[in-house]
Amino acid sequence: xxxxxxTGVCRFCGQMKIIKVKENDEDPDFLNRVATQExxxxxxxxxxxxxxKREAAGQWIENMLEHNEGAQKLCKExxxxxxxxxxxxxxxxxxKYTYSFEKNSKNDIVAKRSFSDTQEESF
Ligand SMILES: [Zn+2]
Numbered sequence: 278x279x280x281x282x283x284t285g286v287c288r289f290c291g292q293m294k295i296i297k298v299k300e301n302d303e304d305p306d307f308l309n310r311v312a313t314q315e316x317x318x319x320x321x322x323x324x325x326x327x328x329x330k331r332e333a334a335g336q337w338i339e340n341m342l343e344h345n346e347g348a349q350k351l352c353k354e355x356x357x358x359x360x361x362x363x364x365x366x367x368x369x370x371x372x373k374y375t376y377s378f379e380k381n382s383k384n385d386i387v388a389k390r391s392f393s394d395t396q397e398e399s400f
Pocket of ligand 1: 287288289290291292313316317318321
């Protein structure tokens with residue numbers, strides 16, 4: 278399908294932009310999202326960085342927790358909460374692994390996995 282020019286509004290700075298979308302793309306939310314993705318205002322750029330980091334962190338989580346979808350979901354939510362500043366640090370324990378997520382001074386998400394193999398017996 279040919280692309281046509283429509284207008285969308287950046288949801289951060291309110292700037293109108295001409296965007297190329299499919300003819301049947303009419304949902305204003307979608308048009309505004311495309312305009313926001315293409316906008317160069319600082320907030321839109323920050324949002325894109327956020328999106329890239331979220332994807333990279335999500336990939337890492339999926340690799341580390343390959344067979345544990347519940348923990349994957351939890352860890353992804355942890356990344357989001359840390360990124361937005363809702364929480365400072367989140368620790369998730371599953372089996373002998375501990376995953377922690379926090380932000381460093383450069384605003385990157387630092388994800389760590391540590392393994393603990395303590396042998397404990399009670400007699
Ligand atoms: Zn903008």
